[in-house]
Amino acid sequence: MSGKFEVYEDAGGKYRFRLKAGNGEIVATGQGYASKEAAHKGVDAVRRAAADASVVDVKAAA
Structure with a gap:
């Protein structure tokens, strides 16, 4: 089964995916x-x- 995007309304009334x-x-x-x-x-x-998009490893800040 392939992935999917779901769009929904959150508890605060904003729409998210x-x-x-x-x-x-x-x-x-x-x-x-x-x-x-x-x-x-x-x-x-x-x-x-x-x-x-490429994948880039980012070093954590010290």
């Missing part, structure tokens, strides 16, 4: 948006950015 893996585990979450449409645009932005 979460990305669930095929096994149902949440692997990413989005910020709160004022509208469902804005949350869907956030999903689209993540899809575009992730398509060609």
Whole structure:
């Protein structure tokens, strides 16, 4: 089963998205948006950015 994005309204009335893996585990979450449409645009932005994104290991600040 493939992953899916879920868009939902949180307890504070903001719209958020979460990305669930095929096994149902949440692997990413989005910020709160004022509208469902804005949350869907956030999903689209993540899809575009992730398509060609590289993985960079970042050293922790001392």
